[in-house]
Amino acid sequence: MNYAETLNYLYRHLPMFTRIGAPALKKDLWNTLELCRRLGNPHQKFKSVHVGGTNGKGSTSHMLAAILQKAGYKTGLYTSPHLRDFRERIRINGLMIPENAVIGFTAENRHHIEEIKPSFFEVTVAMAFDYFARNEVDIAIIEVGLGGRLDSTNIITPILSLITNISFDHNQILGDTLTDIAAEKAGIIKQGIPIIISQRQAAVEDVFIQKAAETGSKLVFSSDTWIIQAENGKPDLESEGEEILQVSVQRITSNRQTTEDNKSKAVPELYNQTNMQLSLDLTGSYQLKNLPGVLSAVEQLRLSGFHITVQHLSDALKQVKKLTGLEGRWQTLGRNPLIICDTGHNEDGIREVLKNIQAQHYDQLHMVIGMVKDKAVDKVLALLPKNAVYYFCMPDIERGKPGDELLEEASVFGLHGKSFQSVKEALQKAKEEASVNDLIFVGGSTFVAAEII
Secondary structure, eight states, X not given: OOHHHHHHHHHHHSOOHHHHOGGGOOSSSHHHHHHHHHTTOGGGSSEEXXXXXXXXXXXXXXXXXXXXXXXXXXXXXXXXXXXXXXXXXXXXXXXXXXXXXXXXXXXXXXXXXXXXXXXXXXXXXXXXHHHHHHTTOSEEEEEOSSSSTTOGGGGOOOSEEEEOOOOOOSHHHHOSSHHHHHHHHGGGOOTTOOXXXXXXXXXXXXXXXXXXXXXXXXXXXXXXXXXXXXXXXXXXXXXXXXXXXXXXXXXXXXXXXXXXXXXXXXXHHHHHOOEEEEEESOOOTTHHHHHHHHHHHHHHHHHTTOOOOHHHHHHHHTTHHHHHOOOOSSEEEETTTEEEEOOOOSHHHHHHHHHHHHTSOOSOEEEEEEOBTTSOHHHHHTTXXXXXXXXXXXXXXXXXXXXXXXXXXXXXXXXXXXXOSSHHHHHHHHHHHOOTTOEEEEESSHHHHHHHO
């Protein structure tokens, strides 16, 4: 098979969550374990960091990868889903896996795939682990796909686990309460492996405290350790036209839980520097919630022997998108009118999107919104502003909710607009109707942002 035929085989022959939803998920890790066993257990041949959570795990993973790259380490990065190209899921030092590597892995292992009958995600995870092992990465950042406990990535034994936050998403799979969801996410905590929680949340903190006690894992709530504040009310435009978010970082020294022994092992610079000024090219305000976890992870990696300086950290955060290829996080797609897209798609994600919209200056807000059938649509619609003009559309996947159905549901919440057959058609209409001083936002689903990008 050529590359196009290989992708068609992977997409159509294998159960794929982004296409059909929950039926693509398997009830245990057997398929992934068996497939990797036949590959020689590649996941045991490199160091890794495991990143889970409801929102922010993608941004966090990319920031950590950028920092490690800048520090000179050959860094693998596995994330999902992709926006433009399947190969975005598997990168080394920001470079996507080559097409011939995708073709070769699929051809070499097709007989295993036919026998084991894994899902699309299970095959993709095995492909990533095999690619990282063959290329002898120094470390790989592995993002959880969905949940944690039963996620295919959970066969790894990392040197560090990180969970960003807990909010409602995929309730029909992970549970109806935050504690149920947290318990699934906590499933990535391994025996004796340090665990970092980016945000302490009263509703679920006991879940992590109990799990860490059971596994004998050092537990850090990063929001207790770092205070992050935006220096500028909105992103600055630098001379090259790049948007930069300036932040101040303060370490709460009274909450330091490092022993004298740990201090001696670490480069002292990060411990002694209680105030830092950093610039981020990821400009969404929600990055202020992700950054504490990143900083704590850097400290733990330093304790594990990785040489990462404040300069590495500072240089990397200015160019995460350039170093790793990350897209879709409060991304500017056009100006006059200003067009912004974001992959935020659940209650908490939309709340953060709305905070960023409110910080902009515009005459009229236009919202191109699409969603999938198995999401809590009503909870998101209840949050959206009533004074915007809406263009409801369906992302081009089997799980996509038709635009006319979304329009009908939205009208119950006082949201008014029109429905369209496609995302591109909806955006085109928004562009035609918007004035130069208006704002067009595109989102509601990762797949809506993906089509526009």
